[in-house]
Amino acid sequence: MRSRARFHTGNRIGGTSWVATVSAVLLSLLFIIPAFWMMINSLRPTVDIFESLWPLSPRVIIPTSLGVENYLTLFGGPFGRAFLVSMAVCLLTVMIGLVLSVAAAYALAVLRFPGRNAIFAAVVISFMVPFEAIAIPLSQLFNDWGLTNTFMGLVLPGVCNGLAIFNLRQHFLSVPTSYREAATVDGASELRVLWSVFVPVSGPAISNSALLIFLGQWSSYLWPLIAVSSPSLQVAPLALAKAFTEHSADYGATFAGAMALAIVPATLMLILQRFFGRLAIGSGEK
Amino acid sequence: MQSRRMPDERLAVGLGASRAGANRARRRPSRQRRREALWAAIFLAPALAAILALRLAPAAEALVTSLYRGFPGGLRPQVFVGLGNYQTLFLSQAYWETIARTIVFNLVINPLQIAMALLLAVVMTRKIPARSIWRVLVFIPATIPIVGSSIAWGIALQPQGPVNAILSALGGSVQPFFTSPQQSMASIILVASWVGIGYWMIFLISGIDAIPEELFEAAKLDKAGPIRTFFHVTIPLLKRPLLFVLVADTVANFVLFVPIQVLTGGGPESSTTMQMFNAYRTTFGHSSKNMGAAEVVILSLIMLAFVAIQFRLLREDSPRGSK
Numbered sequence: 001m002r003s004r005a006r007f008h009t010g011n012r013i014g015g016t017s018w019v020a021t022v023s024a025v026l027l028s029l030l031f032i033i034p035a036f037w038m039m040i041n042s043l044r045p046t047v048d049i050f051e052s053l054w055p056l057s058p059r060v061i062i063p064t065s066l067g068v069e070n071y072l073t074l075f076g077g078p079f080g081r082a083f084l085v086s087m088a089v090c091l092l093t094v095m096i097g098l099v100l101s102v103a104a105a106y107a108l109a110v111l112r113f114p115g116r117n118a119i120f121a122a123v124v125i126s127f128m129v130p131f132e133a134i135a136i137p138l139s140q141l142f143n144d145w146g147l148t149n150t151f152m153g154l155v156l157p158g159v160c161n162g163l164a165i166f167n168l169r170q171h172f173l174s175v176p177t178s179y180r181e182a183a184t185v186d187g188a189s190e191l192r193v194l195w196s197v198f199v200p201v202s203g204p205a206i207s208n209s210a211l212l213i214f215l216g217q218w219s220s221y222l223w224p225l226i227a228v229s230s231p232s233l234q235v236a237p238l239a240l241a242k243a244f245t246e247h248s249a250d251y252g253a254t255f256a257g258a259m260a261l262a263i264v265p266a267t268l269m270l271i272l273q274r275f276f277g278r279l280a281i282g283s284g285e286k
Numbered sequence: 287m288q289s290r291r292m293p294d295e296r297l298a299v300g301l302g303a304s305r306a307g308a309n310r311a312r313r314r315p316s317r318q319r320r321r322e323a324l325w326a327a328i329f330l331a332p333a334l335a336a337i338l339a340l341r342l343a344p345a346a347e348a349l350v351t352s353l354y355r356g357f358p359g360g361l362r363p364q365v366f367v368g369l370g371n372y373q374t375l376f377l378s379q380a381y382w383e384t385i386a387r388t389i390v391f392n393l394v395i396n397p398l399q400i401a402m403a404l405l406l407a408v409v410m411t412r413k414i415p416a417r418s419i420w421r422v423l424v425f426i427p428a429t430i431p432i433v434g435s436s437i438a439w440g441i442a443l444q445p446q447g448p449v450n451a452i453l454s455a456l457g458g459s460v461q462p463f464f465t466s467p468q469q470s471m472a473s474i475i476l477v478a479s480w481v482g483i484g485y486w487m488i489f490l491i492s493g494i495d496a497i498p499e500e501l502f503e504a505a506k507l508d509k510a511g512p513i514r515t516f517f518h519v520t521i522p523l524l525k526r527p528l529l530f531v532l533v534a535d536t537v538a539n540f541v542l543f544v545p546i547q548v549l550t551g552g553g554p555e556s557s558t559t560m561q562m563f564n565a566y567r568t569t570f571g572h573s574s575k576n577m578g579a580a581e582v583v584i585l586s587l588i589m590l591a592f593v594a595i596q597f598r599l600l601r602e603d604s605p606r607g608s609k
Contacts, residue, residue, distance in 0.1 A: 017512075020412035027406055028423035031484060035426050037448070038438045053441075056451035104333035113323040121597065123333055126341045128593045132541040132562060133586045136569050136578060137351065138344035160336045166600065190325040219431035221544050226570065237433040241548050244437045251441060258434030266429035270422065 037061055042070055042255035049251045070256035078231065079257055082239035087264075089154045089235060090217045097159040097213040098206065105168035106194045110180060120169070127162030132222050139226040149230045157227075158217035164209035171205035172198055211272060215265055236261055345586060351579035364576070371580040380556070381564075381581075387471070388540065388560040395475045396535045400528065402483045407490035408516060421491070428485035432478075436545040439477040440464065467557035470550050474558055477545050482538070486531045493527030494520060526599060533596045540589060561585045 037060065041049050044063040052059040075083065107113075108120045138157065139148070147153035175198055183193045199206070224235045234242075240257040243250070352371050356364040375381045410421050427435060442449050443463040450460045463473045497520065505515040521528075541562045546552060552559035552567060559567075565585060569578030 017412045017414060020409050021414040023409045024412075024414050024417070024420040027409065028420040031427055031480065032423040034438065034442065034480065035430065037442070038430075038434075041438075053444075053448055054446040054451045056448070056455040060448050060451070100332040100336060103329040107326040107329035111322045111326040111329070112319070113326040116326075119330065119334075123330075123337065124600075125590075125593055125597050126337050128537075128596060129341070129586065129589050130537055130541045132543055133589045134341065134344040134348065134582065136565060136582050137348035138340065140351075140575065141344055141347050156336075157340055160333070160340060165333070190322075190329070194329075219433070221433055221547075222566070225547075226566075237431055237544075240437065241433050244440075244548070254437055254441075258430065258438050261434045262430035265431065266426065269425075269429055 033061075038255050038258055040066075041251065042259040043067065044252065045069065046250055046252040049255070070252035071260065073250070074253045074256045074260065077243075077253075078234065079236065079239045079243065079253075079260075081232075082234045082236045083260065085154075085233060086218065086236040089151070089158075090214050092151075093155050093158040093217040094210050094213050096155065097161060097164065098210055100159055101161065101164045101168055101209055101213075102194070102199070102206065105165050105172055106190075106198060108165070109169040109172035110175075110193075110198075111190070124162045124166050127160045127165065131157060131216075135222050135226065139223075142227055147227075149228055149233060151233065153227050154224060154233060154235065155217075157223055158213065158220060161209070161213045161216060164212045167212075168202070168205055168209055171202055175201060207272060211268060214268065218261075218265055345583075348579040348582045348586070351576055352583050354576050356574075356576050358573070371577050372584075375577070375580055375584075383556070384559055384561060384564045387557075391471060391475070391560055392536055392539055395478060395539050396532060398475070399479050399482050399486060399535055400532050402479065403486035403490055403531065404524075404528065406483065406487045407494055408520065410487065410491055411494045421487075424487060425484040427480050428482070430481065432481055432544045433548060435481050436477055436548045439473075439480070439545075440549045443473055443476075464549055465554060467553075467555040470554060470557045474542075474545050474550070477549075478539065478542060482535065486535060489531050490524065490527060493524050497523045530596065530599045533592055533599060537589060537592050537596060540592070541585070561588075 040061055040063050043066045045065065045067075048059075048064050052063075074080070104123060108116060108123070135157070142148050142153050147156070179197050179201075180193050183197050188196070219237060220235075221237045221241070224233075224238050228234065236257075240254070240261060243257065244254050353366060353368060354364040355367045355370060406424055410417060410424070414420070441447060444450075445460060445462065445465065449463075454460055462469055464470050501519050501523070502515065505519050510518065542560070543562050543566065546558050546560070546563045547566070550558040552563050561581065562585065565578050565581040568581055569575050572578075
């Protein structure tokens with residue numbers, strides 16, 4: 001649990017550094033002001049946004065009135081349905097993705113079989129090649145396979161996540177072998193060992209993998225763009241882009257859409273603060 | 287979870303030293319070994335099927351498609367042209383310009399993002415009040431899906447938008463940003479970096495936190511200032527995490543698509559047309575799927591090289607983590 005505490009502790013030596021404090025505040029303002037501006041704009045009438053864009057005045061971030069009308073307009077239109085489609089796609093993707101990743105990671109971490117290291121490398125490398133690179137030929141295959149414009153067609157490409165498998169494997173390697181030996185002596189099958197021994201001690205690793213799979217699918221844009229044309233299967237990011245390019249005059253709803261898209265991953269990541277510590281792949285700490 | 291870890295076991299497997307495993311397996315009865323191999327096959331089947339259908343099949347599809355030339359309308363059957371499409375691509379000045387643009391974009395955006403992320407990580411690991419708040423504020427843009435932030439920046443950077451309002455209030459002149467071939471690429475870099483920097487910062491913060499405290503204390507006893515400490519302690523010990531985020535960032539930015547599709551459409555005057563968007567436009571905009579497939583093959587080969595490096599960095603990283 002060291003890494004979880006890290007977000008709050010791990011002080012470097014010495015007293016408070018004022019240079020660092022001032023830099024931290026200024027730098028974080030640089031990042032947060034545009035996000036704050038987006039949020040304010042999502043809560044005020046479009047005409048108020050237009051009037052505040054130019055010339056520079058305090059009105060740019062101080063609204064004359066606040067309300068949730070933009071969100072009501074947005075969710076009353078095609079975006080509302082698209083948001084639900086996105087949710088459903090992501091949930092199913094996470095479920096299938098977790099089963100696939102947990103099973104593969106268990107085999108690659110715990111079971112001994114010939115060619116294990118080679119398969120591990122092949123699995124992780126082929127899933128780490130960014131999906132976008134092969135999305136175009138895959139869309140032609142999905143067309144041949146009758147998966148274009150289907151719900152499963154949206155779900156399937158998101159189920160593989162190389163980092164999810166990698167993280168789960170690293171975690172399973174840390175589970176003492178004696179646990180499994182004890183269960184096997186009692187006659188438990190591998191499926192049972194995985195389910196009743198490994199899964200219960202892997203909560204954080206599993207939820208992080210779920211988060212990785214979810215985030216990848218939630219923001220996917222290129223794939224739904226080329227694999228789906230039917231309006232009933234439109235996902236939220238595309239509905240937003242479409243609303244922006246087709247009737248870009250409704251800035252209020254556009255900002256509300258950007259915020260609505262952000263709120264789900266932001267909540268998940270900030271609540272599951274483990275993200276900050278446990279996904280620390282770069283640190284050699286997994 | 288740390289306490290349950292068995293370093294030796296991890297180390298052996300992490301190093302890829304299958305010898306330890308092989309010895310143990312030899313001691314076990316062969317029935318047991320067969321049983322384990324069978325279970326491994328069952329557990330790996332979904333992942334391997336997914337690789338086959340979702341990765342290898344499209345790669346093969348692209349490769350085969352790229353060797354043919356089709357005709358508009360699809361009435362005449364497509365003909366085998368061997369490497370003809372690749373030859374056409376490499377003889378085309380526009381394609382070389384696209385490659386050059388992709389390379390320049392990556393040579394600028396990746397070091398820029400990682401340098402900024404490193405600067406932030408260093409600041410955010412110093413002893414400052416309310417540290418986790420500043421970290422979260424920098425990270426928040428990374429939680430906004432890029433389609434949302436692209437649109438918002440599109441509005442912020444329009445000719446009569448708030449960024450130009452600030453510029454002219456400060457006495458500067460109004461900038462065209464996305465509407466000028468000279469500034470469009472820089473504007474894309476701005477949007478992608480606003481999203482990306484906070485994300486990579488998190489990785490580097492963990493990297494810095496993993497550096498043993500004693501080294502910083504020793505540096506302090508030696509009366510090393512923050513800059514000397516940074517170059518002589520932080521940077522050398524952060525080499526691997528830095529390399530990892532640099533490669534991972536490059537992989538992500540090489541296929542950057544959303545801001546280009548939403549904001550510039552590759553323009554103006556092709557100034558933001560890079561390999562990924564180019565392959566998309568060749569295939570769907572110009573309905574030339576054979577040429578598009580050749581472009582996909584080239585892009586995938588480049589990605590594969592980067593990912594192989596990334597995987598090595600991940601692997602070499604694991605033994606150190608168990609210490």
